Amino acid sequence: VTSNDDNLPVVYRAPQTPHELLAQLELYFGLRYPRKACCPDHTSPADAIIEAYFAKSPIIIWIASRGFGGKTWALAGLSLIELISGFDVVLAGGSGEQSRRAHEAAEKAWGHSAEETVDGKLEAVTAPHWLLANEPRRTWTRTLMGNTMQALTASSRAARGPHPQRLRIDEAEECDVEIIDALMGQTMVTDPRRPAQTILASTHHHEAGTMTELLKRAAEKGWPVRRWCYKETLCNPKNPGSWLLPENIASKRIQVTGRMWRTEYDLEAPDEGGMLFAREALEAMFSGAPVDDGLNQVCLFEDPVDGGDYVVAADWARKVDLSVVAVVRYDVTPPRLVRWVRCFRWPWPKVVKLYNEWGKEYHAHAIHDATGIGDVINTYLDIPISQVTPYIMTPASKVKLYLDYETAVDNGEVEWPALNSLTELHRAVTTDDLYGSGHPPDEICTLALAWQIAGGKRTISRLHRPRGL
Ligand SMILES: Nc1ncnc2c1ncn2[C@@H]1O[C@H](COP(=O)(O)OP(=O)(O)O)[C@@H](O)[C@H]1O
Numbered sequence: 001v002t003s004n005d006d007n008l009p010v011v012y013r014a015p016q017t018p019h020e021l022l023a024q025l026e027l028y029f030g031l032r033y034p035r036k037a038c039c040p041d042h043t044s045p046a047d048a049i050i051e052a053y054f055a056k057s058p059i060i061i062w063i064a065s066r067g068f069g070g071k072t073w074a075l076a077g078l079s080l081i082e083l084i085s086g087f088d089v090v091l092a093g094g095s096g097e098q099s100r101r102a103h104e105a106a107e108k109a110w111g112h113s114a115e116e117t118v119d120g121k122l123e124a125v126t127a128p129h130w131l132l133a134n135e136p137r138r139t140w141t142r143t144l145m146g147n148t149m150q151a152l153t154a155s156s157r158a159a160r161g162p163h164p165q166r167l168r169i170d171e172a173e174e175c176d177v178e179i180i181d182a183l184m185g186q187t188m189v190t191d192p193r194r195p196a197q198t199i200l201a202s203t204h205h206h207e208a209g210t211m212t213e214l215l216k217r218a219a220e221k222g223w224p225v226r227r228w229c230y231k232e233t234l235c236n237p238k239n240p241g242s243w244l245l246p247e248n249i250a251s252k253r254i255q256v257t258g259r260m261w262r263t264e265y266d267l268e269a270p271d272e273g274g275m276l277f278a279r280e281a282l283e284a285m286f287s288g289a290p291v292d293d294g295l296n297q298v299c300l301f302e303d304p305v306d307g308g309d310y311v312v313a314a315d316w317a318r319k320v321d322l323s324v325v326a327v328v329r330y331d332v333t334p335p336r337l338v339r340w341v342r343c344f345r346w347p348w349p350k351v352v353k354l355y356n357e358w359g360k361e362y363h364a365h366a367i368h369d370a371t372g373i374g375d376v377i378n379t380y381l382d383i384p385i386s387q388v389t390p391y392i393m394t395p396a397s398k399v400k401l402y403l404d405y406e407t408a409v410d411n412g413e414v415e416w417p418a419l420n421s422l423t424e425l426h427r428a429v430t431t432d433d434l435y436g437s438g439h440p441p442d443e444i445c446t447l448a449l450a451w452q453i454a455g456g457k458r459t460i461s462r463l464h465r466p467r468g469l
């Protein structure tokens with residue numbers, strides 16, 4: 001393609017070598033990608049882009065850390081170079097959010113300009129708008145050669161549209177497998193010099209989700225799987241193109257649970273039926289000698305003190321005949337369990353009476369599971385209404401409840417006396433019990449409710465997407 005800007009013909013030549021590819025990405029779009037792999041079995045983002053552009057395999061999977069992998073930016077850069085090289089490209093985001101990020105990355109790349117020394121002279125270099133038939137659009141850009149790049153959200157409608165040679169699916173985990181299949185069915189080679197190539201990029205966080213299925217197929221069909229994590233993108237003078245500032249890693253690590261960190265950032269395979277808490281977290285949580293607390297045994301650890309802040313929490317018996325009531329003092333760090341009882345087969349009025357008494361004795365803030373029977377109980381509470389938090393369990397609020405607690409445990413903020421009821425339960429509880437089809441243990445529910453108040457502002461949560469919710 002030639003341009004007659006300023007009457008000077010400019011010829012564009014698509015990259016022929018890996019070096020030219022990376023050089024053009026940087027020169028035209030200001031995009032640089034880490035060159036080196038730092039972990040065993042990982043691939044550098046630059047090598048992954050090279051492999052995709054030169055279509056070393058027709059289908060390749062990329063798995064990289066959430067946010068820190070730079071997958072969306074890698075796919076955007078790859079798509080742009082492919083567009084100006086004459087390929088029809090579809091960049092499909094697994095969600096509207098991913099597409100939005102891809103649009104942002106592409107917009108930024110098209111706005112790139114820099115000064116370069118060419119033949120000893122300083123020249124302004126901008127993104128190659130002169131190759132385009134129209135100004136870049138968010139979802140749709142056409143070149144003078146007639147090929148297009150479409151950046152859209154993966155959907156069944158999208159899957160019925162174009163016939164690209166290059167298909168880039170971003171956050172495949174968030175797509176239905178059927179849609180990915182339909183999109184893959186649309187790829188088409190019209191010119192043997194332009195081989196088809198598909199990238200399925202994602203984090204992998206659901207044990208029974210789309211990525212698990214795609215990885216299974218990769219194993220069966222021999223599709224390469226390329227992985228990288230934040231160690232590849234972390235700023236490092238020895239790794240040209242690395243961009244991630246280390247502060248981001250430290251702050252993210254305390255915001256997410258250990259389980260999320262392991263799967264979404266360290267790329268361990270998700271194990272959703274697995275134990276919720278790591279052994280180290282459990283060891284840190286239970287201090288002191290073991291306490292044998294039988295059913296119906298009231299454990300009194302500390303009397304109320306003036307100026308102490310207390311929360312009384314309850315999970316009312318339902319299918320299981322167990323109500324659990326706890327008082328936690330939270331003006332101290334870490335918060336302390338000061339009273340505890342597991343009421344087996346107590347009539348509700350008896351449990352409510354105890355809850356009211358403890359609440360008054362400690363001038364406590366009261367929180368309880370106010371769903372179902374709790375809604376009725378709420379009207380029998382003898383505690384000033386301003387001090388009561390009736391916690392309604394919805395799928396989302398239930399996830400928040402347990403995610404806040406899990407995060408706090410992982411961060412070492414929770415310490416309880418080594419009650420036998422608690423040590424065993426925390427050891428045995430699975431992610432499925434709290435976030436899946438299982439039943440959350442009443443004891444953990446009560447403590448998690450207490451934590452909603454006792455954890456205060458330190459507790460950060462974000463809604464994760466456990467299966468089935
Ligand atoms: N190659 C890069 N160079 C500089 N910054 C980058 C690069 N890739 C990603 N980033 C930065 O990291 C952020 C997250 O990248 P993104 O591609 O959205 O990650 P992912 O898709 O893996 O979640 C981007 O918004 C951008 O600020």
Ligand SMILES: [Mg+2]
Pocket residue numbers: 067071072073098101170171
């Ligand atoms: Mg992304």
